[in-house]
Amino acid sequence: MSTLRVEGLSKEFGGVHAVQDLSFEIREGMVHSIIGPNGAGKTTLLNLLTGVYVPSTGTISLDGRDLTGAPAHRFAAAGIGRTFQNLQIFFNMSALENVMTGRHLREHCGLLSALLRTPQLVRAEHDCREHAHRLLGFVGLGDYADASADSMPYGALKRLEIARALAGDPRLLLLDEPAAGLNPTESMEIGELIRKLSQDGTTVVLVEHNMRLVMGVSDHILVLDYGRKLTEGSAEHVRNDPRVIEAYLGAANTAEGAHA
Amino acid sequence: MSGEWLQFLAGGLTIGAIYALVALGFSIIYNASHVINFAQGEFVMIGGMSAVSFIGTGLPMPLAIVGAVVAAGAVGLLLEWLAVGRARKADVVTLIIITIGASIFLRGLAQLIWDKSIHALPALSGDHPIALFGATVLPQSLWVLGVTVVVVIILSWFFNRTLLGKAMLATSYNRLAAQLVGIEVRQVLLASFGLAAALGAIAGVLIAPITFTSYDIGIMLGLKGFAAAILGGLGSFPGAILGGLLLGLLENLGAGYVSSAYKDVIAFALILAVLFIRPDGILGARKSDRV
Amino acid sequence: MESLAQERATVSERVAPQSRWWAAPRTGGLAVLVLVVALTPAVLANDYFYDVAILVGLNAIVCVGLNLLIGYAGQISLGHAGFFGLGAYGSALLASRYGVPPFAALVASTAAVALLAFVVGRPILRLKGHYLAMATLGLGIIISIVIANEDRLTGGPDGMSVPPFTVFGLPVQGEQTWYWVVGACLVITVWLALNLIESPRGRALRALHTSEVAAEVVGIDSARQKVMVFVVSAVFAAFAGGLTAFYSGFITPGKASFMHSVELVTMVVFGGMASTFGALVGAAVLTVLPQALTVVKEYEMVVLGAVMMVTMIFFPRGTVPTIGDWLRRRPR
Numbered sequence: 061m062s063t064l065r066v067e068g069l070s071k072e073f074g075g076v077h078a079v080q081d082l083s084f085e086i087r088e089g090m091v092h093s094i095i096g097p098n099g100a101g102k103t104t105l106l107n108l109l110t111g112v113y114v115p116s117t118g119t120i121s122l123d124g125r126d127l128t129g130a131p132a133h134r135f136a137a138a139g140i141g142r143t144f145q146n147l148q149i150f151f152n153m154s155a156l157e158n159v160m161t162g163r164h165l166r167e168h169c170g171l172l173s174a175l176l177r178t179p180q181l182v183r184a185e186h187d188c189r190e191h192a193h194r195l196l197g198f199v200g201l202g203d204y205a206d207a208s209a210d211s212m213p214y215g216a217l218k219r220l221e222i223a224r225a226l227a228g229d230p231r232l233l234l235l236d237e238p239a240a241g242l243n244p245t246e247s248m249e250i251g252e253l254i255r256k257l258s259q260d261g262t263t264v265v266l267v268e269h270n271m272r273l274v275m276g277v278s279d280h281i282l283v284l285d286y287g288r289k290l291t292e293g294s295a296e297h298v299r300n301d302p303r304v305i306e307a308y309l310g311a312a313n314t315a316e317g318a319h320a
Numbered sequence: 321m322s323g324e325w326l327q328f329l330a331g332g333l334t335i336g337a338i339y340a341l342v343a344l345g346f347s348i349i350y351n352a353s354h355v356i357n358f359a360q361g362e363f364v365m366i367g368g369m370s371a372v373s374f375i376g377t378g379l380p381m382p383l384a385i386v387g388a389v390v391a392a393g394a395v396g397l398l399l400e401w402l403a404v405g406r407a408r409k410a411d412v413v414t415l416i417i418i419t420i421g422a423s424i425f426l427r428g429l430a431q432l433i434w435d436k437s438i439h440a441l442p443a444l445s446g447d448h449p450i451a452l453f454g455a456t457v458l459p460q461s462l463w464v465l466g467v468t469v470v471v472v473i474i475l476s477w478f479f480n481r482t483l484l485g486k487a488m489l490a491t492s493y494n495r496l497a498a499q500l501v502g503i504e505v506r507q508v509l510l511a512s513f514g515l516a517a518a519l520g521a522i523a524g525v526l527i528a529p530i531t532f533t534s535y536d537i538g539i540m541l542g543l544k545g546f547a548a549a550i551l552g553g554l555g556s557f558p559g560a561i562l563g564g565l566l567l568g569l570l571e572n573l574g575a576g577y578v579s580s581a582y583k584d585v586i587a588f589a590l591i592l593a594v595l596f597i598r599p600d601g602i603l604g605a606r607k608s609d610r611v
Numbered sequence: 612m613e614s615l616a617q618e619r620a621t622v623s624e625r626v627a628p629q630s631r632w633w634a635a636p637r638t639g640g641l642a643v644l645v646l647v648v649a650l651t652p653a654v655l656a657n658d659y660f661y662d663v664a665i666l667v668g669l670n671a672i673v674c675v676g677l678n679l680l681i682g683y684a685g686q687i688s689l690g691h692a693g694f695f696g697l698g699a700y701g702s703a704l705l706a707s708r709y710g711v712p713p714f715a716a717l718v719a720s721t722a723a724v725a726l727l728a729f730v731v732g733r734p735i736l737r738l739k740g741h742y743l744a745m746a747t748l749g750l751g752i753i754i755s756i757v758i759a760n761e762d763r764l765t766g767g768p769d770g771m772s773v774p775p776f777t778v779f780g781l782p783v784q785g786e787q788t789w790y791w792v793v794g795a796c797l798v799i800t801v802w803l804a805l806n807l808i809e810s811p812r813g814r815a816l817r818a819l820h821t822s823e824v825a826a827e828v829v830g831i832d833s834a835r836q837k838v839m840v841f842v843v844s845a846v847f848a849a850f851a852g853g854l855t856a857f858y859s860g861f862i863t864p865g866k867a868s869f870m871h872s873v874e875l876v877t878m879v880v881f882g883g884m885a886s887t888f889g890a891l892v893g894a895a896v897l898t899v900l901p902q903a904l905t906v907v908k909e910y911e912m913v914v915l916g917a918v919m920m921v922t923m924i925f926f927p928r929g930t931v932p933t934i935g936d937w938l939r940r941r942p943r
Contacts, residue, residue, distance in 0.1 A: 110828055111827075111828075112824060112827070112828070131827065131832070132824070132827035132828050133827045133828075133830045133831055133832045133833070135828075136827070136828055136829055136830035137830055141828070141829070142828055144824075144825065148822040148824055148825035148828075149821075149822075149825075150817065150818045150821045150822060150825065150826075151821055152817055152820065152821050152885070153814065153817060153818070153821075157814055157817075160811075160814060161811075161814045161815065161818045161826075161829060161831075162829045163811075163829075164811055164814070164815055164829050164830050164831050165829070165830035167811040169810055169811040169812055171812065171839055171843075173810075174806060174807050174810035174811070174812045174813070175803045175806055175807055175843075176803075176806065177806040177809075177810070181810060184811075185810070185811070188811070224829065225829070227829075228829055228830060356741045356744070356745075403920050403924065406924050407923060407924045407927070410923070410927055411927075412687070412740040412741060412744070413681060413685075413687050413744075413880065413884075414880075414923045414927045415923075416687065416689075416741070416744055417876065417877065417880055417919055417922075417923045418919070418920050418923045418924065420873055420919065421877075421915075421916045421917070421918070421919025421920040421923065422916065422920060423916070424873070424912050424915055424916035424919065425912070425913055425915075425916025425917055425919075425920065426916070427912055427916075428909075428910070428911070428912025428913030428914075428915070428916055429913055431909060431912060432909055432910070432913065539869070543748070543752070543869075546745065547749075550742075550745065554741075581760045582756065582757075582760060584752075584756055585753050585756050585757070588748075588749035588750075588752045588753050588756075589749070589753060591745055591746065591748075591749040592746055592749045592750065592753075595738055595742050595745065595746045595749075596734050596735075596746075599738065599742055
């Protein structure tokens with residue numbers, strides 16, 4: 061049972077508390093969402109959960125293993141993958157190479173074997189390439205394999221990041237606003253992708269503003285406000301919580317929220 | 321014994337003041353454009369060599385100095401306008417190569433315009449050493465220190481009281497905000513290069529009577545001025561001064577008491593030490609990283 | 612606004628295929644290089660030309676390694692001549708003072724430089740941008756000052772002589788023999804570099820060049836990868852330095868100087884960042900150019916400086932990639 065446990069997590073930047081005293085659990089196999097208005101600390105939280113930021117206080121542990129303060133590549137090695145809100149695609153590579161890079165941890169490539177291009181390496185590269193092709197197909201980017209990443213449209217790049225994150229066979233996948241900048245059709249496709257991933261056994265954590273997507277796909281929602289936990293629970297629970305409704309869905313939506 | 325120590329102190333402060341002027345030039349340009357101007361040392365060379373030429377044409381000393389400073393300032397403006405300014409959006413490696421290329425270019429030009437030999441500039445008030453508290457000090461050293469103090473005072477007046485100076489400070493804090501309030505960033509950049517070049521030239525004119533000048537003195541002086549700027553905190557003006565004086569003192573004391581052959585190593589060992597331990601330097605602000 | 616299906620339909624129009632031009636650099640490009648090395652002697656009229664060709668080859672070996680660091684990994688070193696000089700002096704000292712067989716001396720001094728680069732690499736590569744440039748510059752200059760000052764060991768500013776080169780007792784003498792030795796070393800160097808680039812480690816380097824955060828997040832230990840490529844490039848430099856020492860029979864501290872480091876970096880950026888063959892072109896052009904300019908030696912610095920500025924302002928990616936882009940964009 062893989063569990064990501066966060067206790068008393070805080071992060072401050074020179075006096076500004078981006079995240080304060082957060083404690084929660086992410087349980088295996090479910091789709092979790094983290095919502096909250098801009099500035100609520102969602103991306104900061106994601107950066108903390110992937111080792112990009114070091115917490116000011118608190119602990120992060122995966123299956124009981126303490127990951128607090130570890131460098132980001134150690135979080136990745138523990139089985140956590142992520143995408144970025146502001147696309148961190150490797151623009152100097154093709155789509156296929158981007159996904160193959162995502163598989164770095166599974167490759168175990170020593171310096172000597174790289175320099176000498178040993179037969180084992182050649183075989184491993186072949187397998188890596190096949191796996192990457194399959195993943196591109198999975199996210200619907202099969203035709204882009206050899207395309208240079210800097211020639212691809214925005215929607216494709218968002219899916220490419222997901223493919224790259226999946227290449228490392230993560231147990232836990234953190235998606236930072238995967239639907240940002242996408243039209244309703246594309247957002248629906250992202251939702252389907254997330255559901256497919258969850259069915260395949262990947263735990264998905266979603267940071268999102270798109271409420272239709274969030275409500276449609278989440279098993280569990282965590283609501284943040286000013287870096288603190290406001291509430292958490294099922295989609296139903298959160299939809300009807302008056303504090304949440306007031307803070308994010310707007311006071312005017314109270315009636316609609318109650319009927320949803 | 322204390323006389324010897326004072327001797328090293330005096331010498332160290334003198335060369336330290338020169339490093340401080342060069343370091344100020346680095347910091348001014350870095351603040352305005354985030355470029356490390358590897359050609360900074362060449363402004364020192366241009367100052368000294370031009371002064372020699374102007375004196376050679378019969379011009380009186382004060383005019384020769386003014387001419388040298390103006391000449392260097394013009395070169396600085398040209399450097400920004402023709403080279404650095406055109407590549408402002410480039411990455412660090414590109415900018416570094418451009419300014420290194422500029423320094424090589426300027427040195428090559430100097431070699432053509434002048435020659436490869438060493439030239440002397442007459443001291444401002446003679447060569448008779450003065451006895452001061454047990455040490456013998458060249459009058460030129462006193463000029464160096466005195467002029468540096470005056471320059472620093474004028475600079476702080478400039479940055480705090482004049483519109484252009486304040487605009488330059490504002491641009492260094494936040495370029496976008498400066499543009500939004502109507503500051504012409506282009507002008508600020510040009511002014512920065514011109515000012516840095518002028519400072520370098522002043523240093524060159526001051527030190528030439530003591531250490532002589534030639535077409536290639538710029539390299540080491542530039543690198544050491546940069547070491548001083550990093551030591552004090554790149555971008556900090558008080559830091560540049562403190563760094564320069566400190567470097568000059570350490571170098572001289574090291575040369576006197578440890579080994580004179582390895583004098584130059586001190587500056588670079590300091591660079592490494594500062595960069596490894598506290599990259600922001602003594603007076604630089606500790607930056608908190610925000611992704 | 613399109614859906615996924617519509618996007619796929621227009622993919623073939625919008626997608627720019629990656630360098631189909633160069634087929635596989637590892638096989639096609641390498642074959643071309645072997646041909647060039649094999650056929651060049653046909654145009655080398657006398658020993659002087661052989662000498663220039665050998666110098667090109669030696670510089671190229673350093674540049675291929677340096678390009679891995681600067682072009683692919685996106686770091687910078689303004690002190691690589693220091694590694695070159697250490698390789699040169701190390702080989703010379705071991706061979707002349709301690710009677711070590713020349714080839715063994717070459718290998719040993721290269722290994723020593725690798726160790727130094729490894730030890731110094733980690734703290735230095737924590738720095739970025741200008742700070743990294745200055746730290747490598749400082750390191751290089753300290754090395755060159757030490758070499759110049761320790762005159763009892765190194766002969767000081769006047770340099771020291773180097774015993775002739777032998778490999779397992781076989782003497783390597785004469786421009787022609789040296790040409791083939793250097794040529795073979797160059798081909799091997801390029802082969803190693805291309806292998807590295809097309810391996811997972813090569814992708815890791817290119818990744819951390821573009822986005823260190825994203826690289827870390829897929830599990831790339833960027834600090835370790837940077838040190839690795841730093842060591843590899845130092846090894847190439849030291850090896851070339853040792854070969855140069857044996858070839859010339861004499862070395863001076865100028866080989867470890869800041870100016871030499873600058874020349875090496877210029878060759879790499881002029882030829883092309885992230886292009887191994889660009890590095891070769893850069894080394895060739897900027898080795899031959901000063902030779903051609905010996906006639907007008909006074910203009911050498913002005914021309915070099917101008918070349919550096921013009922290249923970086925107008926062709927920031929270097930000449931080979933820029934020409935490649937231009938060729939690709941022409942209507943066919």
